[in-house]
Amino acid sequence: MADRIGFIGLGFMGHGMAANILKKGFALTVMANRRREALDDLVGRGATEVTTPRAMAEACEVVVLCVTGSPQVEALVERPDGLAAAGKPLVIVDCSTSEPASTRRLAAALEPHGITLIDAPLGRTPKDAWEGTLDVMVGGDDAAIDRVRPVLESFAGRVIPTGPVGTGHTMKLLNNFLSMGYAALYSEALMIGAKAGLAPKTFDSVVRGGRMDCGFYQTFFKYVIERDRDAHKFALSNGLKDVTYLASFAQALQVANPIGAAVRNSFAAAVAAGHGQDYVPTLSDFVAAANGVSLTD
Template identity: 40%
Template sequence: MSSKTPIGMIGIGLMGHGIATNLVKHGHPLTVLEHPGNQPLDALKAAGAKSVASIAELTAAAEVIVLCVTGSPQVEAVLLGDGGVLASLKPGTVVIDCSTAIPSSTLRVAEAVQRAGGRFLDAPMTRTPKEAAEGRLNLLVGGDAALFAQCRPILACFAENITHTGAVGTGHGMKLLHNYVSLGTVALIAEAAACAQRSGVQPEVFVDVLAKGGGGGVALERLKPFITRKDANSLRFAMSNAQKDLGYYAEMAGDIGAAQAIADAVLATYAGAVEQGGPQRYVPELVELLAKK
């Protein structure tokens, strides 16, 4: 893979826009699929990216196709559906799925890509749109080691830390493990912050004591702006996406018979927040929603 490898990308949302921006910045000819869910494409086009209206046009232009869509149903639709990527995939094309997905679905998708003559990596990400724009994502990559090494220069265009997790599907599995721990910790702190609010503990005192003790860490830092001044922008992650990711984790745990009692409670917390406050509220607002219960 060279710096001039032509890349096609599907899913130019909050995270995908940052990925696309950095691919263009590093000199890759980039073709993106037009879609109502995309972020504005003006800056990408001004930087040299091309947009197309059909998947067939995108596959014709690309040697590598990057997906950054919502989840497994969207990945399956984009790849396997009528007029999907596999209908016009060129032999040897590499599909890199940066979405969050269920590992059992990923394995089915990867097999279908391989039958169609392509190659597949699952490469979900952690961190936020800020790091995506900065080219500083963390990537968890599942797939053949030789293919991973071949694609690493492309991944390095938009990622700071890149971990090869093992075979196909392990990247998506590790992403779900990560998000369960991350979102679970956020939910625990949010519930405690709501209790503190009701019991009269000052927000600054609550945050300071946790930060100096066992409650310190990334989750607290991401919640701190909302706890202290009602600013939710430090974690621009929709409550509905949290519910989806935790639902995926619960499905994965169920598939392999793993313990999941705590996971079920965390999932119920986010599901209740979506019902109470709507799907687009940012995760830090969980504090306020729980305080109102």
């Protein structure tokens, strides 16, 4: 594949993804979003730097976005010096966790200009990004997906087509609803256990290796038991964003989602109390403290 690849969003996930794109032999152009140190590392590995999305679109045929959410994606595409301003054919691969309605709107607006947007949000962790074993849920035209599949496979262990554009982001919201729901359940269960005198290590000794164990449980409890703050590097504010997107999506579908509302309220309370930049497993400490117990005693 001769396409030059652009990458914007070199955060915890994006840095490892971009490094794997380079490792697989693709020519890579990068732009700093918030993390200059990641960009410098990639330039040192052979990437080329640009300073605007338009310049990236002019230099590349495929651009991967891995930013916070829809407002950031929309700005990178539609601002005066954005990707669309280059006025040339382009494939944009949105690996962010975005709102499906925004994704579909952008795709429809870009299509007449020869720009194809596909949504390719991610499952798993920054560790998997570095190891090239992410899950990627891809929504979009089959031909466009086939064109970028070698790029996706450079950082993914599984590439899973989900249907038309927007369905990847829909599946990602559902996936994150499950994971943030687990976080809220674990936190409440740990709090009740602590209130009753049951230590987190005892709780873990029963669940670990049983039917309720899973990969998310293990990273969550690596913090709870070992106090490893980097065990699951995903901020509470991002969790709140994702379950808020789900709430908007459910409202648009005119369905009741009371469990989703309860999960969102758990995250909203922690973020409102000033813990937005703390990682998701720390929700357990917040819930425990709010009920007058500690998980470290």
